Each structure stands twice: as structure tokens, then as C-alpha cells.
Amino acid sequence: DAGVIQSPRHEVTEMGQEVTLRCKPISGHNSLFWYRQTMMRGLELLIYFNNNVPIDDSGMPEDRFSAKMPNASFSTLKIQPSEPRDSAVYFCASRYRGGAGNQPQHFGDGTRLSIL
Amino acid sequence: KQEVTQIPAALSVPEGENLVLNCSFTDSAIYNLQWFRQDPGKGLTSLLLIQSSQREQTSGRLNASLDKSSGRSTLYIAASQPGDSATYLCAVRTLKTSYDKVIFGPGTSLSVIP
Numbered sequence: 352d353a354g355v356i357q358s359p360r361h362e363v364t365e366m367g368q369e370v371t372l373r374c375k376p377i378s379g380h381n382s383l384f385w386y387r388q389t390m391m392r393g394l395e396l397l398i399y400f401n402n403n404v405p406i407d408d409s410g411m412p413e414d415r416f417s418a419k420m421p422n423a424s425f426s427t428l429k430i431q432p433s434e435p436r437d438s439a440v441y442f443c444a445s446r447y448r449g450g451a452g453n454q455p456q457h458f459g460d461g462t463r464l465s466i467l
Numbered sequence: 468k469q470e471v472t473q474i475p476a477a478l479s480v481p482e483g484e485n486l487v488l489n490c491s492f493t494d495s496a497i498y499n500l501q502w503f504r505q506d507p508g509k510g511l512t513s514l515l516l517i518q519s520s521q522r523e524q525t526s527g528r529l530n531a532s533l534d535k536s537s538g539r540s541t542l543y544i545a546a547s548q549p550g551d552s553a554t555y556l557c558a559v560r561t562l563k564t565s566y567d568k569v570i571f572g573p574g575t576s577l578s579v580i581p
Contacts, residue, residue, distance in 0.1 A: 355510070394511075394556065394571040407568070442510055455501060456569065458510030 353377075355459035357443050363465045369431040372462045375424055376445030384456060385418055385428050386442040394442070400426065401448060412437075433466045440464070469494045469561050471572035479578040480547055488542040488575045490557035495535050498560040502531050502542050505554045505574070514555075515542070519562075547579045 356375040364370055376383050385397040398408040403420045411418070415434070420426040430437055440463050444456040470493045480486050490500070499518045503511040515524045515531040517540070523532040530543040540557055556574040 393573045396568065399568070444510075455513035455516055456511075458512070460508070460510045463508075 355443055355445050355457050357441075357459035357462050359462060360460065361463045361465075363467065364433060365467050366434055367432045368466075369429065370433045370437075370464065370466075372428040372441050372443075372464070374426045374428070374443030374459060376426070376443070377457055378424065380445035380447050380457070381423070382446045382448040383420060383426050384444040384446075385426070386444065388440045388442060388461070397428070397441075435466045438464055438466050469497075469559060469570045471557060471559055471570050473555075473557060473572040473575050475575060476573070477576040477578075479580060481580050482547060482549060484547050484579075485543070485545050486547055486577070488544070488555050488577070490540040490542070490572055492538045492540075492559045492570075494561065495538050496562040497535065498562050500531075500533055500540050500560075501558045501569075502529075502540075503556045503558060503571075505556060507553075511556065544577075547577075549579045549581050552577055552579050 358373045381402050383400040386394050387397055388394045397410045398418045399406050400420045416430055418428045440461045442458050442461045444458045446456045447454045472491045474489045497519050499516055501516045502514045504514050505511045515526055517524045517531055517533045528545040533540045554574040554576045556571050558569045558571045560569045
């Protein structure tokens with residue numbers, strides 16, 4: 352099992368540029384989560400998909416952030432335009448939602464984003 | 468609103484010691500509680516998951532307990548090793564939402580000194 356795969360691992364870009372983060376969940380998982388981790392705020396849920404449908408995006412900071420899941424094996428998180436305060440580590444996680452309902456989330460290694 | 472706190476924020480112990488990490492949550496209406504480990508530059512790895520109906524879970528040298536009524540969980544690590552050095556996060560899945568909303572604590576950074 353390859354685990355959750357995120358790309359890129361590191362991204363450094365200038366303020367105002369568009370940033371796209373990518374995630375490939377574990378095959379067979381039907382729930383996908385995007386998180387942001389900072390020293391100040393810890394780990395925050397940004398958006399949650401179930402069966403490719405966005406269920407809750409209340410954690411998305413503002414309209415500059417958008418996320419898509421066109422199919423069960425791919426998701427993107429886009430920031431346009433990017434700002435220095437968006438600098439953080441962004442994690443994608445997936446899990447299988449069903450059965451006993453207690454399957455843990457599996458995390459990718461994250462994308463470390465720096466906006467200059 | 469569910470809030471999760473962890474004490475201490477950081478801990479440094481000599482190798483071989485037994486240690487306890489603490490997690491508190493404000494709303495006892497939880498579905499389950501998980502303990503995760505995060506190594507530097509890596510994602511989170513699930514260590515133990517305790518359902519709301521359970522009191523504890525064990526895996527090797529790790530034992531996690533849950534007292535839902537008091538809003539507390541502890542992670543006990545026996546005979547600590549340098550390889551245990553990492554940040555440990557607890558996370559609660561709340562009952563108040565119809566989906567898998569999980570609230571994370573800020574974590575405890577553990578250093579085990581050889």
C-alpha cells in the first residue's frame with residue numbers, strides 16, 4: 352500500500368501567485384480531508400469530502416482557497432492569490448468510511464508551503 | 468464548541484522511564500478518541516483509537532485510557548526509548564456532527580534522551 356501521496360513536498364513562491372497542492376488518497380478510501388498545520392493554530396480541518404462530494408468547507412479560510420475532488424483517486428487544494436500568511440504545512444488524509452465506522456485517518460507527509 | 472488541550476506541551480525524559488501524556492476535551496459527547504504520532508517533516512501516524520464505549524486500548528508499550536465523563540484521556544508509554552521521540556497528538560471525533568469531524572489537540576513534544 353503506497354499510502355496517501357502528496358505533491359509537491361515543498362513549495363516556495365511569491366505572494367500573489369497561484370498555488371496548487373495535490374493529493375492521491377489510499378485506494379478504496381472514500382473520505383478525504385485537507386488540513387493546515389501552523390505553530391500558532393495547530394492542525395485545522397479545511398475541507399472534508401465523502402465519495403468525492405464536499406461535505407463541509409467551513410474551515411476554508413476565505414474565497415482565495417478552493418478544493419476539488421474530480422474522482423476517487425485525486426484531489427487538489429488551490430490558493431489564488433497566495434499571501435504570506437498562507438505559509439504552513441498542508442496535509443491530506445483519507446479513510447474508509449463505512450462498516451464499524453472506526454477506521455483511522457491515514458495522513459500524507461504534507462506539503463510545506465512558503466509564500467514570500 | 469469542542470476544544471482539545473494537551474499537557475505538557477513538551478517533555479524530556481531519560482531513556483527507560485515510564486511516562487504519561489495527558490489530553491483533555493470540553494464536550495464529552497464524543498464518538499471516539501485517537502492518539503497520533505508525528506515525526507519531524509512527516510504526517511501523522513495513528514497509534515491507538517478508543518471508542519467512546521471503551522475504557523482503554525493497548526498496543527505494545529503503549530496504553531491509552533479514556534474517561535469520557537471527566538473529558539480526559541492519557542497515553543502511557545512504558546520503558547521509553549529514543550525512537551519514541553516525536554510529537555504526540557490526541558484527536559476527538561465529535562458526535563455533534565453527522566460526519567467525521569475530528570478536533571486535534573496542540574500536541575506534546577517528547578524527547579527521550581539516551
